[in-house]
Amino acid sequence: MADAHTGLGTPEQLRDPNYTPPLFKAIPLGIQHVLAMFVSNVTPAIIVAGAAGFGFGSNSPDFPELLYLIQMSMLFAGLATLLQTITIGPIGAALPVVQGTSFAFLPIMIPIVAGKGVDGLAALFGGVLIGGLFHALLGTVIGKVRFALPPLVTGLVVMMIGLALVKVGIQYAAGGVPAISQPEYGSLLNWSAALVVVVVTLGLKFYARGMLAVSAVLLGIIAGYVYALLVGIISTDAIAASWSNAAAFALPQPFKYGFEFSIAAVIGFCLMAFVSAVETVGDVSGITKGGAGREATDHEIRGATYADGVGSAVAGIFGGLPNTSFSQNVGLIAMTGVMSRHVVTFGAIFLIVCGLIPKVGAVIRTVPIEVLGGGVIVMFGMVVAAGISMLSDVHWNRRNMVIFAISLSIGLGLQLDPMAVQYTHETVRILLTSGLLPAALIAIVLNLILPEELADESVEEVSGGLSGHMQGSIPKPDES
Structure with a gap:
């Protein structure tokens, strides 16, 4: 836990969201927040692009669209984070809440765009916009609807999100989607790249400390990227082509893909907004407990939910995917002990700058799909594990x-x-x-x-005698 001896401030200052540490320490701490969520933030855009059938090569006619989706993921994650830290009226929690593209909506987005290319994006972003507005409205009633979403429901939903996506991780590690027709799909070479990512990630997560452990997935993907270069999965020529084909600066375009009212998209995004809102409530509570040792106020919870929805709605206008608060950053706040919202503001500005430079997205897109698959296997597996952890409270x-x-x-x-x-x-x-x-x-x-x-009532008749004893506890000797 940070204290006065670190040069960041006194313990009282570090628990104050309005305190700003010295800039030479605040800016690196903000970048640290970005590194902790970077891979998770851009991955949904790549998965949606793959589901839509976009070509991933730098010479593909769909390549600019893929870069744009990645660019918008970074830009609007940064803007949504600013809503949380700086606030606009009642919008925002005025806490160090980091926003990013949500995995939760992927099971809804994938069937909406499946195989439709650019044509499927109008309905997708129409759903993001309307769903975001509905999400914002939930801020007025979020405290009253939480009774309908106990750990039994939320744990099941989170687990289902992970289960819906683990197949994507395996397919990516094997060579891509749809890659079954390719001879190298499932080859040992493809799997070796994915396994390098998994092994390095696990090694750093459990045997390293500090920033190395926090950025384990990102560093694992970097290790896999280097391995892919060494074994020829990707070439320096491909990287150079991707870099040269991307602009140095670009602004977002409103309704770039049009707007289509799809009942399926609207219903799906509105229903998932409940899950995202509850997730945000949990993250805000985790931030105030871990960083300040107190419960979140109703005002903070309402403001965070408003920012969730408004951030998603604005992103939908410009071709961005829905945003939500990121749990990994909650853990980072508890680890550093720095509660300053202005630290996260510096991270948000960094994301916005990256989102305005398509060449950053071009570099991200050169990551081989097999390497990304290794990271996705870890991330989606952790989503399943998080759901099971929530179910342990049932x-x-x-x-x-x-x-x-x-x-x-x-x-x-x-x-x-x-x-x-x-x-x-x-x-x-x-x-x-x-x-x-x-x-x-x-x-x-x-x-x-x-x-x-x-x-x-007894559970024996529905469990075949395999029922647990009081939330998984070991039965006492006198129990049957």
């Missing part, structure tokens, strides 16, 4: 087991076999085959309507 009685079982079975099943609902309307089919939305909706409804008296 008392696993018969009622909760039934809710979890039915929600998971239907949600994951529809995701694994989309043809099971092939005769439904296209809008309904997109929503159902995301897997995430049906699982979340079923869990919320069952949690609200099933009687609590089921909670005291």
Whole structure:
């Protein structure tokens, strides 16, 4: 924990969000926040581009569109973060909340754009805009709807987000999407690049300290990138071509891809806004507890939710993906002990500058898909683990087991076999085959309507004798 001897300030100052440490220390701390979230922030744009069918080579006609999506991810993550730290009226928490592109919406975005190229982006960004406005409205009622989203529901939803995306990580590590027709798909060379990333990431995460551990995924991808250069997966010529084909400076373009009102996109983004809002509430609470040792105020929670929604809505206008608060930065605040919102402001400015320079996106795009796959495997696996961790707070009685079982079975099943609902309307089919939305909706409804008296009944008949004993505790000798 930081203290006065670090030169950052007194313990009282470090717990004050309005305090600014000396610039020569505040700016590096802000960059540290960016490094902790950088890979996670740009990855959704690359995944959406891959799902849409964009070509990833520097000579591809879709290459400028891919660069633009990456550029907007950085730019609007920075702008949304500024909303949280600087605030505009009631918008923003006035806390060191770092915003970034949300993984949670990927299971909704992928089927909306699947195989449609640029044509699918109008409906996507229409959904981002309207969903963002709805998300902002949740700020007025977020305290009143949290009862409908206990750990049973939120843990299931977070776990489902990870489960919906782990396939993407495996495909990327094997050679890309759609790459099954390529002879090298699944080759040992492709997998070796992904495994270098995984091994380096794990090594740094568990055997390093400080910034090396915080930036483990980023450094793992850099190691994989160097390996890919050495073994010929990517060449210096390809890197040079990508750099030369990108502009040195570019401004965002409003409604670059048009605007389309898609019922499936709007419903999907609005429903997922509830999950994102609850995630932000948790992150804001984590920041105030870890950095200042207090609970978040209602004003801070409302402001953070407003900023979440407004940031996403504005991003949708210019071709950016929905934003949410980033949990890894919550841990960074607890680790450094620096609660200053102005430190995060410096990081936000750095992101904005990167977002205005397409050459930065061009460098990011030269990362081989196999290398990115190694990082994605780690990130999405951690999403699943985070959901399981949230579920550990659930008392696993018969009622909760039934809710979890039915929600998971239907949600994951529809995701694994989309043809099971092939005769439904296209809008309904997109929503159902995301897997995430049906699982979340079923869990919320069952949690609200099933009687609590089921909670005291035995779970043996539904678990085959494999039920836990009071949230996973070891049974006592006199228990059966």
